[in-house]
Amino acid sequence: MEQILLKHTRPGQCLTFDEYRSVAGFVALTNALTTMTPAEVQQSVIDSGLRGRGGAGFPTGKKWSFVPRDLPGPRYLICNCDEMEPGTYKDRVLLERNPHLLVEGMALACYALGVQHAFIFVRHGYEQAAENLRCSIAAAHLSGFLGSNILGSGFSLELGVHQSAGRYICGEETALINALEGKRANPRVKPPFPAIKGLWGQPTVVNNVETLANIPAIITGGPLWWKNTAATPEAAGTKLFCISGHVVNTDCFELPLGMTLGDIIDGPCGGMRPGSIFKVCIPGGASTQYLTGAHRDVPMDFDTVAKAGSRLGTGGIIVFDQTTCMVAVTLNLIRFFARESCGWCTPCREGLPFVQHTLERIESGRGEPQDIDILREHVHMLNYAFCALAPGAMGPVDGLLNHFEDELREHVSAQRCPFKGVHTC
Amino acid sequence: MFAMIPELLKVNLEQRVSTAITNREAAVDVMKELQRHYGWLTDEALEEASELLGLSTLQLEELATFYEMIYRRPVGRHVVHVCDSISCWAVGGETLLKSLAQLLEIAPGSTTADGAVTLLPCSCLGNCGEAPCMMIGERQYGRMSLEAGTQLITALRNS
Ligand SMILES: Cc1cc2nc3c(=O)[nH]c(=O)nc-3n(C[C@H](O)[C@H](O)[C@H](O)COP(=O)(O)O)c2cc1C
Ligand code: SF4
Ligand code: FES
Numbered sequence: 397m398e399q400i401l402l403k404h405t406r407p408g409q410c411l412t413f414d415e416y417r418s419v420a421g422f423v424a425l426t427n428a429l430t431t432m433t434p435a436e437v438q439q440s441v442i443d444s445g446l447r448g449r450g451g452a453g454f455p456t457g458k459k460w461s462f463v464p465r466d467l468p469g470p471r472y473l474i475c476n477c478d479e480m481e482p483g484t485y486k487d488r489v490l491l492e493r494n495p496h497l498l499v500e501g502m503a504l505a506c507y508a509l510g511v512q513h514a515f516i517f518v519r520h521g522y523e524q525a526a527e528n529l530r531c532s533i534a535a536a537h538l539s540g541f542l543g544s545n546i547l548g549s550g551f552s553l554e555l556g557v558h559q560s561a562g563r564y565i566c567g568e569e570t571a572l573i574n575a576l577e578g579k580r581a582n583p584r585v586k587p588p589f590p591a592i593k594g595l596w597g598q599p600t601v602v603n604n605v606e607t608l609a610n611i612p613a614i615i616t617g618g619p620l621w622w623k624n625t626a627a628t629p630e631a632a633g634t635k636l637f638c639i640s641g642h643v644v645n646t647d648c649f650e651l652p653l654g655m656t657l658g659d660i661i662d663g664p665c666g667g668m669r670p671g672s673i674f675k676v677c678i679p680g681g682a683s684t685q686y687l688t689g690a691h692r693d694v695p696m697d698f699d700t701v702a703k704a705g706s707r708l709g710t711g712g713i714i715v716f717d718q719t720t721c722m723v724a725v726t727l728n729l730i731r732f733f734a735r736e737s738c739g740w741c742t743p744c745r746e747g748l749p750f751v752q753h754t755l756e757r758i759e760s761g762r763g764e765p766q767d768i769d770i771l772r773e774h775v776h777m778l779n780y781a782f783c784a785l786a787p788g789a790m791g792p793v794d795g796l797l798n799h800f801e802d803e804l805r806e807h808v809s810a811q812r813c814p815f816k817g818v819h820t821c
Numbered sequence: 822m823f824a825m826i827p828e829l830l831k832v833n834l835e836q837r838v839s840t841a842i843t844n845r846e847a848a849v850d851v852m853k854e855l856q857r858h859y860g861w862l863t864d865e866a867l868e869e870a871s872e873l874l875g876l877s878t879l880q881l882e883e884l885a886t887f888y889e890m891i892y893r894r895p896v897g898r899h900v901v902h903v904c905d906s907i908s909c910w911a912v913g914g915e916t917l918l919k920s921l922a923q924l925l926e927i928a929p930g931s932t933t934a935d936g937a938v939t940l941l942p943c944s945c946l947g948n949c950g951e952a953p954c955m956m957i958g959e960r961q962y963g964r965m966s967l968e969a970g971t972q973l974i975t976a977l978r979n980s
Pocket of ligand 1: 447450459476477478479481564565566570605607608783784
């Protein structure tokens with residue numbers, strides 16, 4: 397299997413700048429600056445079929461094409477390394493092993509977009525990742541890959557690292573822009589979209605770490621080669637899948653997009669832990685709908701997972717075994733979202749705690765049949781919230797209703813959790 | 822003003838503010854540094870930040886109360902965060918938090934009477950492959966068994 401992002405890296409070790417140079421590091425940037433126009437770099441990204449790795453899967457080249465080139469004043473690129481979605485830790489692994497890929501990827505993106513000042517927004521707790529980035533940026537400056545008039549091309553670029561102080565909503569792109577400006581991180585109204593009016597009112601692109609880190613390989617290997625590293629003709633590129641839960645190997649793996657869920661679990665994950673039988677998984681971080689045993693043959697790619705009723709999301713796969721109570725799982729997830737709600741709009745601020753209390757009642761054996769209708773109604777109502785946090789939060793509740801209504805009803809009719817006492821934890 | 826913070830820290834912070842594109846962009850950095858100095862973001866620290874950044878204390882309060890890692894109330898000498906999100910929960914995170922609370926004889930969210938340790942449940946630490954996870958200060962710990970957790974906390978109390 398082709399490795400693009402984790403190639404040349406070892407767990408627990410950071411590739412040095414010189415090592416990166418010796419494995420063709422900054423060749424893509426050098427080639428682009430000497431032989432390609434910014435429009436050609438953008439076209440390569442469009443041709444590659446690269447889709448955003450931050451959760452929504454929006455085509456990257458297309459997003460770039462929304463940025464107007466003729467407005468006065470600066471444009472900005474922000475790399476989103478907020479990564480606070482439970483079950484997701486791929487950006488940390490990547491930056492702890494090879495921060496230089498992101499630095500080179502951002503330089504290429506900035507060249508394509510005409511950006512001279514870009515930022516990397518790093519969550520709290522990622523001290524090592526932030527330190528690696530600062531070192532890589534300093535080394536790139538010394539070697540003339542950052543700063544003014546890079547390699548004599550006339551293109552200049554500064555990269556800044558911003559370390560956050562912890563709040564999930566900062567990952568939402570407009571909230572992130574507020575956070576970076578030093579304002580309370582509530583999301584902004586869209587439109588205007590950040591591509592038109594973003595950081596300090598200027599055109600801004602927000603991309604995930606993994607998205608940007610793929611760009612050097614698209615330039616050196618060519619868009620078609622890059623696209624074909626996927627497992628199916630429809631998919632494009634590889635993906636970092638970060639695994640947690642009841643499987644043998646809970647690690648971050650770079651796998652071809654489009655590999656089936658079953659192959660991922662039986663292959664790199666090493667199957668279930670001894671004594672565990674697969675019950676269900678969350679395919680792409682806390683806000684994605686459950687996939688069950690019936691979904692083992694689903695190719696893990698954006699459209700195919702969407703067709704199965706969920707989302708590829710961040711690629712954070714969380715696996716649960718037969719002893720797991722799905723009401724309890726859903727309750728844990730809803731508690732997270734209710735706590736992380738930024739409080740800006742009423743449906744989310746009031747609705748999520750209400751859903752949490754309803755689930756608490758059911759889990760503790762005090763649920764009533766109409767509670768199930770209340771849950772269903774809220775799945776619908778929370779679509780009217782201001783940003784995507786609330787609908788995302790209801791993904792697991794929707795999944796609970798779709799796939800585990802029996803389990804939910806059993807809690808209510810027996811007036812207790814059928815898993816209590818069976819629970820391993 | 823500035824009677825409390827050392828000259829060097831003040832110079833560093835002024836430098837951080839002067840390199841920002843707008844002063845406000847540096848607000849979180851300045852508050853985090855002041856918190857590092859005082860242990861938590863005291864009212865004095867907020868006043869000092871306000872003066873350094875040219876922002877009102879209300880503008881800063883808006884930020885300070887928003888972020889998980891900025892403390893507007895006193896905390897112990899060591900702050901222990903235990904992840905209570907889903908991947909940690911799946912492999913015993915809840916039990917870990919409960920047993921550490923018992924060991925410290927406090928409820929999660931509070932500080933031991935001797936001011937040594939504050940125990941806080943927190944959202945995903947981005948280390949889910951090594952669940953269950955906790956963080957002491959800025960250092961992350963993964964694959965925490967109850968024994969390892971107990972050992973760490975006992976050592977911390979005595980340090
Ligand atoms: C509540 C919420 C949290 C998010 N958190 C992140 C995050 O931590 N990292 C990230 O890259 N994208 C996150 N996103 C998605 C971003 O808004 C944005 O779509 C993404 O950074 C775009 O990058 P991409 O096109 O490269 O995927 C989040 C979205 C929402 C609604
Ligand atoms: S949906 Fe939730 S997170 Fe989004 S703006 Fe409303 S309150 Fe804030
Ligand atoms: S869920 Fe605990 S570290 Fe991610």
